[in-house]
Amino acid sequence: MSLKKPFLTLWQLLSMNLGFFGIQYSFGLQQANMSPIYKFLGADEASLPLLWLAGPVTGLIVQPVIGAMSDRTDSRWGRRTPYFLIGALLCSLGLLAMPFSPTLWFAAGLLWILDAANNVTMEPYRAYVSDRLERAQHSAGFLIQSAFTGLAQTLAYLTPSLLVWWGLDRDAVGSNGIPQATLIAFMIGAVMSIATVWWSVKSTPELPLTPAERAEMRARPSGFMATLREIAEAVKDMPPTMRRLWWMKLFQWYGMLCYWIYIVPALAKSMFDASDAASAGFREAGLLNGQIGGFYNFVAFVSAFAMIPFSRRFGPARVHALCLTLAGIGMWCLPGIHDKAWLFVPMLGVGLAWASIMGNPYILLADSIPAARVGVYMGLFNTFIVLPMILQMLTLPLYYQSLLGGDPRKVVQLAGVLLVIAAGFALRLHRKP
Numbered sequence: 001m002s003l004k005k006p007f008l009t010l011w012q013l014l015s016m017n018l019g020f021f022g023i024q025y026s027f028g029l030q031q032a033n034m035s036p037i038y039k040f041l042g043a044d045e046a047s048l049p050l051l052w053l054a055g056p057v058t059g060l061i062v063q064p065v066i067g068a069m070s071d072r073t074d075s076r077w078g079r080r081t082p083y084f085l086i087g088a089l090l091c092s093l094g095l096l097a098m099p100f101s102p103t104l105w106f107a108a109g110l111l112w113i114l115d116a117a118n119n120v121t122m123e124p125y126r127a128y129v130s131d132r133l134e135r136a137q138h139s140a141g142f143l144i145q146s147a148f149t150g151l152a153q154t155l156a157y158l159t160p161s162l163l164v165w166w167g168l169d170r171d172a173v174g175s176n177g178i179p180q181a182t183l184i185a186f187m188i189g190a191v192m193s194i195a196t197v198w199w200s201v202k203s204t205p206e207l208p209l210t211p212a213e214r215a216e217m218r219a220r221p222s223g224f225m226a227t228l229r230e231i232a233e234a235v236k237d238m239p240p241t242m243r244r245l246w247w248m249k250l251f252q253w254y255g256m257l258c259y260w261i262y263i264v265p266a267l268a269k270s271m272f273d274a275s276d277a278a279s280a281g282f283r284e285a286g287l288l289n290g291q292i293g294g295f296y297n298f299v300a301f302v303s304a305f306a307m308i309p310f311s312r313r314f315g316p317a318r319v320h321a322l323c324l325t326l327a328g329i330g331m332w333c334l335p336g337i338h339d340k341a342w343l344f345v346p347m348l349g350v351g352l353a354w355a356s357i358m359g360n361p362y363i364l365l366a367d368s369i370p371a372a373r374v375g376v377y378m379g380l381f382n383t384f385i386v387l388p389m390i391l392q393m394l395t396l397p398l399y400y401q402s403l404l405g406g407d408p409r410k411v412v413q414l415a416g417v418l419l420v421i422a423a424g425f426a427l428r429l430h431r432k433p
Helices: 010-040 045-051 054-071 081-100 104-132 135-165 180-203 211-219 224-236 240-272 280-314 316-336 340-357 360-366 371-399 408-430
Strands: none
Touching: 010 045, 010 081, 010 104, 010 135, 010 180, 010 240, 010 280, 045 104, 045 240, 045 371, 054 081, 054 104, 054 224, 054 371, 081 104, 081 180, 104 135, 104 371, 135 180, 135 280, 135 340, 135 360, 224 371, 240 280, 240 316, 240 340, 240 360, 240 371, 240 408, 280 316, 280 340, 280 360, 316 340, 316 360, 316 408, 340 360, 360 371
């Protein structure tokens, strides 16, 4: 945030983004395990999207407000640091409690708390990266963040399978029906969440505000209503590039949520002909999803680094469109695969898309927003994620039976179609308005 920001080495870039590893390990545990946890606690498939409402609704409310507040914060701990430290601590407590949920309503309520904590952490962390780096390092900063997302979620997806491989009984469950492997994975996530954020804070502290920046900040109106007015003004003054990102994000995130919610029931059907959550086939599908999910996240981890020169040369919009297309084709083919080994082929496309999703749109955004409003715009950009998710959760139950025949495999194919449509909108972003 000073006039001339120091150029960071690769090690410094890795250190400052390590906290994102912990945040995304938590998200990976949720993506891989919340639908199975809900099923273990008695939920039916048609209601699964409604039970996932916690994340998008809390994100819609929390992230723009926290982003705007962090723009206005001037404390001895820093501008963004207080938010992602507090959020990481609350997230750790939520992860510890989740696998002990005694009832469906308890797990759904706890997910609201867990997602609120993650949201308090997320956008100030993205703003911190944008604050800390010169524009020339934005590609490296955000794509390394994407790489840590891939690595963290690889481990989050694979942890239950690794625990079974190390000798834990795959059929060992608690009194609530949740596998012991899931319980231990969530405990590991609780440690990861706070430990990695603490490392980033200690190793790469925020840059101090300049006297001019501090004076400008203190001249602004303060208080909650001033924060809300700041958000309203930011919406009114939203940069054209950010507005054009909406349509791509709408189809992209509607599709990704379709995939995450229904992939375990879809694999249970296509691979094991199982739909009963208490069956061995359904538990096996959960472990299989961890393996293929871990694989696509590992692909995301590796490809995020490789994507940096391609995004610089061809533009982040073109690279993003290609990755979304490959993922869409893979998701369409997935339900027709009955050999476990072949499941990993479409995951190559999903991994490329996930690396791109977590990096390239933020490159486009960071290059188009004013420095004084990085926090609020990063928070508002999250509404481009959560609004499509809320739309999916409210609409999919309405046509799950009538249009999709109550078949989770068709939901995964729908996700593929939506990602290809999102790729078309991403290509439009390469052309200037």
